[in-house]
Structures are given as C-alpha cells and as structure tokens.
Amino acid sequence: MNLHQAILEQELESIVGPEHVVTEPAEMVAQAADVWWITRFLLASDIELPRPLAIVYPADKEQVIRLVRFCNEHKVALIPRGGGAGDSGGAVPLTGGIVVDMKRMDKVLELNEKSLTVRVQPGILHADLEEYVNRRGYTTNHLPASLTTSALGGFISTNGTGVLSSKYGKISDMVHQLEVVLPDGRLFRSLPVRLHSTGPDYSRLFFGAEGTLGVITEALVKIHPLPEKRAFRTFLLPRLREGIEAGRVIMIQGLAPSLLRLYDEQDTHKILRGQYGLGVEGCCLLLGFDGLERLVDVSLDVATEILLASGAQDLGPELTQNWWDNRYRSYYPPNDYIYYPWMTAVMDTVAPYEKLEAIYWAMKSAVEEGFREWHAEFHAHFSHWYDWGASFYPSFVIKEYPSDPRQALRLYNQVLDRALRTSLEGGGVINEHHGIGLRMGRLMKEAYGEQYELARVLKRALDPNNIMNPGKLGLGE
C-alpha cells in the first residue's frame, strides 16, 4: 500500500467507518463483472477488468454527501452502485476511483396508505421492497425480470421497465419524488408530487442518468392495492403485422392490459413447440389484465373480440398463466443465456406504430443477413405498449465467435452498432432500460444528434470536475 492509498482509506474510513471501506481483492473480484457480455467474456481473457481504489458502503444521505464532497474536492471518480446487475457496464469503475455501494441504504422510511406511496432508500433490492408492500396488501407493480437482482436506485438510474409496464408504466411513472446528492455535495429534493406546473419537473433529469449527475438517496414510490383478480389468455396471430395492429387497437381503446407480449415467429416456434409441444405456427401473444374483477372480465372480453377480429386463434388461459407463474424461471442457469459463453446483447427499441414493424424487420435483417457468416440469430418480443407506439426487445446471439478477445470485441460492437443504427435510421429510439453504460455510450451522440450538446452542458454545469460515473452515457470527455 502506498501513501496515497493509505491516506485515501483513512479519509473514507472517517466518513463511513473502517468496516465499511473495502480494498481487499475478494470483493473487488466479486464486483468486477456485471451481466454485460463483455465483462463476462473478459474474465476469461488476458485483459484485466478495471478495479476501484476502494468500495465504500454509506449508511445514510449525510455520509453520501460527505463522500461526494470528498471526491469532488480531490477530483476522484465516484461510481454509484446499486444491485450491480446491469447489462451495460454502468457500474464498472472505468477510470478507477471509488465505488459507492448503496446497498446499506435499504430502508423503507414511510408507508402512506392514504395516498398509496412508500418512501424508500435506493439500495433496497426490489424483491425486498415488493415483499414489504405485498405483506401489507400492496404492490409496486414494477415487476421486471431483475426483481430479485436489482436495486431501486438502479431502476431509476436506467429508467427501468417491468413486465406490467403497459398498464403501470416505467419506473419514472412510478416515482413521485426523488432526492439526489448533486456532484458538489448539495442535496436536491424534487417537489413532493410529480404532476405539477411549478416549472419543469427537474427530477426527470435523474431518470436514466446512470449516476452521471448525482447519487440518488431517496425516492417516494407509488404503490397499488394487490389486484382482486388477474386473468390471462393466449392468442396466436397469423403474422407479426396482425399482432402489432391488434395490440395497437387494444391500447388506443384504453383497455390497459397489464400484460401484452407479442413474440415473433421464431420465438413463438421456440416457446410453443419447444416448451409446450404445440405444432402451430404464427405469432404468440400473451395477454393479461389485473385489477377489479368486473373490469378485468369486461376488458378481457373486449380485447378478445379485437384479437379474434384480427384473425387470432384463442389458445385459452393456461399458457400465459404458466408463463406468469414461472416468469422468473428462465433467468436461472442453465436456462438463462448468461450460463453460456455466447456473445449476446439486448437492443431495446421503441417507436411509433407506423414505423414499428419496418424497424423490426430491418434490425432482423441487419443482424441475420449482415452477420450470416457468424450464424447470428435475432430474437424479439414486443412487451411494452402505449397508445402511440410500442417497445420491442430484440437480442442477438452468436454462439461461435473469434477466440482472440480483441477480434471478438470488435465483432460484438459491429453487430450492436449495425442493428441499432438501422433502428435509428428507421425512426426508432434506443430504449435500453438495462443500461446504456459503456455498451452504447458511443451511440448516444447519434441518437440525439446536435441536441446531445444539452446533455454535455448539463453535465458540465452540475459536475464540472467530471467525477460522477465518468465515461458512461457517452459522456466520456
């Protein structure tokens, strides 16, 4: 240990206590990789993943303020870390610095059963928050695949989306109030309600900011009563086109399905034939409603009429019920793709209805035709629907790729760039609620064009020393 490191540790220990400053290799190794294919792949290569100078665990906002002030004064990078289960290197300490692991700040501070809100610290893993409110008869209705793996602060920082988003929205629709420690150590607390006309809602700046503009220390989250009824139904559409159109009609009619998942032909084949042994072809649509029983029943009836009029075949409730009951099962090894060394990435895209299908086919072609020599596969489902458009969740998989790490990384980025540029050219918008991080930072400038200058201006104004999670979101300068 050199003098610099010794002094640094001493300073950090004076803020959070000696037992909450970690510099030992065991924790460094355990935190080195996230879910991003590149960090997983590099573990087996000769390329070292970056390590921070220290990992610290603050207990409260006062300690966060002191940590941020310390880092700002000494121009040390500060990387906030929630669950650490991002898909894009968002919590990777690219330039070293201090990782501020927020998981000690995991308390539920207040439950308001009148206005249905819960005030929470950001380090709580969402499964714990959901269980807390479930036990009292409520739900957050934010139920992503990463329920058990991710922290509330991480969801806010990537503007995450759960499987019931078509009714309940993204996390930014679910948070009334946000508290953030700004890069100079000042505390920002947004107004206590979200929908106001007291100037801009400045809290919006921090949804999806991935810790580049501050450290989230508290959130007031919306909750809902547990639903009286959930009802599910599965339909088989002849083609993707009819499926998208039926979904659009369901959404513009205001039926508010909580679950609406449309799979492309390839994934439909995989699910229906592979998992259920059904010898049918087409596009599978999983539909679900929740809430008051009478409303659920009538909504399901109307949605069924719309789907049948679109040429859909009604496959009954079992398949979707089964999906719902086992929806986390596919994320455990050996089901999940992370179990395998396959090169893979998600490339979530959102677009208005008139552009949606064309973007889908163009991306599919960009991956499968563009990288035919690598047998690249493109899979997708449409899972977040609005009354103006929808988001689909494409991913690519290449099972055999160059063994040389540098060549493999090049191929990975080529596939990602080509697919996402195809989407952008077709009028799509990158919707990476798994994180932009290091994986897609370079595409931010292309996505925004000249408008990205505003992001730079804001970053420079709030964080002139560029201490907050440097290098993420394309804010590398």
Added chain:
Amino acid sequence: MRLADAEETIRACRFCFMCRYACPTFVATKRESVTPRGYGLLLTAIGGGKQAWTEDIARAFYQCTLCGLCRERCEYHWAEDDMVLAARGEAVCQGHVPEAVRVAAASLLDEKPWAGGAALPRCGPHAEVLYLAGCQARERHPEIVEATARALSSLGVQWGVLAEEGCCGGGLYDLGFAAEAALQAQRLASQISEVGPAAVVTGCPHCYRCLKELFPAWGVALPPGIRVLHTAEFLGEMHAAGRLRLDGREEEGCVGYHDPCMLGRKMGVYDAPRALIRAVTGSAPQELVHSGALAECCGAGAATFLVEPDVARRVAAVRLERAREAGVTTLVTACQNCRAALQEAAAGALQVVDLAELVARHCAR
C-alpha cells in the same frame, strides 16, 4: 467434495444474481463476495490463474453459514453449499485458512471425551435410548443437556449417555477438514456400536445430520436397526404414545418457532417441532415471515459463530427482527447454536429457548 466436482455449480453461479437477495450473509453484510455468485467468480478467477488463494480470499468462503437458503431459492437448486465446502477443502489443502479457522479446527480436533458429568446415567448395553448431547450443547449449553435429561427422565424409558462421548465430525467437516471429520465420525460410530441402543436421540441438528446422512456418505456405518432421532421427533413420539405427560399450563405468551437450517432445509424436519410446541402450549407456533424451507439462518451455521463471530451476530440480528415483526415473545428453536445466536441478538428483549427447555418446563411432575 473436491473443487473439481463443483465445476458445474461454479459455472452456473458465477454470473447469476438470482438468489443473492436471500443470502443471509449478504443481507447482513451487503458483500458480493460472500454470495454464490461471488464464490463462483472467485473460484473462476482462481481457476483461470487471475487470482491466487490468500487468507483474505479464503475468509470470504468462511462467511457463508452453509444454510442452503440460496439452494432452496434457486429454481434449479444448484449445490451452492457444496461449492463452498469444496472451496474450504481446497483452502485447507493450499494452507490458506484464516487464523480463526485454524484455531477453531484445533479446538475441535482436541476432543475432550465427555461422560455426562455425575448427574447423567451411563447408557447400558441395548438401552432404549442413547442420548447424544453433542459437543456444543455439552460444553457451552449444559442447561439444554439438563433440560433434555429432565424430559427423558419423565418418560420412564431406559436412557443414558456414552461413557466417553466423542464428536460427530460435523464441525470439522464444515470447516473443510473432511478427512479429520471422518476419523472423528468413525470413533463415535464405534462408541455407539459398542452400546448398541435401540435409538440415538440428539438435540443437535448437526449431530443428527451427521449420523443420518453424512456417516453413510463417509463410509462410516452404525449397526443396522439403530434409529436416529432428533429430540423433537422422539419427544413427539413419546407424547403421541402417552408417555410424555405435560402440565397443560399455557403461560408462554406468543410462541414462535425458528427452523434451524440443519434440521429443516437439510433434513426436512419441519412438522415435529411444531407439533411438539402445539402439544406443550396448546396452539400452533406463530410462523415468522420466512419459515420452514425459506427460514433465514440465525448466523450460527457451519461454525460461523466460531470463525466469523461478527458476521454471525449481524445475521442473527436480521433473523431476530423476523421474530419481532411477528410479535413473538418466546422464540423456540431446536438447535443449541441457533438458541445461543438468537439469545444474544435478543439481549433479553424476548425469550429464546431450546425446544427441550420448553418441554422440560412443562413436564408433568
């Protein structure tokens, strides 16, 4: 288990975050390095030559309580606890065990045969019941031994203890000293065989698991026909047979039950302790928020209380909170180590007793 046998689990766990939220050590410490994923990554880094074994690295593996909750929460029940045991074995082979582990292992190796003190009867040949107190109860918690003796004496069965009770080997096994554990097991099996009782009854879930499950795995045999029962099971049988007579007094307040990991998840004994509590108090125990197969560890598992006492205390505090949330005033458990850990965490705020103590209090006189 050798590290090579854990390769599939290492591969499965190294990138998977799914069970982390449930890991009691993670919940108490917030460290990634003490979770199945962390262990998988550490062992991958070691296997790939990117990280050497050090005492710091080995220490991470000794913060696991081997409670098996990760395995229970895992949809595919990967053997995370076996992976940890294999890593501990490797750390022992590599000579990198932390000092606290060395001290604890030396203490377990330095067996002090126990003859039950002056008060307890020796087990004669072919006795009905051989009571195996276990090293932790006899050395650290004699009050549980006394309570068990009172309960056994009230039954009118012929029972006693070994003339020189040895150790089952469970402690050494958990610390990664498998060969030494098997030797201890062999000695104890010989002692039991010499007496040849109809049943061995123990209140220690670690001894219970060793005798029932690990002895056969280690190639250590007890004479055929000897039943091995936990105190909860045996006293329950006696109550059903009308031989355990209870006073019927209901004065314990809100009684909750904490499932010891070793008795519950590892050995599947969930109902017998609950039935016995119902028999004593007249009502089913209050279930904690997570109970049965999903009960969190008390922190004392796998000798964590000996080698990582601070971690053990933090884990215990989380578990005790579950009892507080449930409004429990008397928390019953069926393991001396759980009782000690939770008693310390409770600091008098609620009563924590072993099941044998609860029964002894209510034995009809």
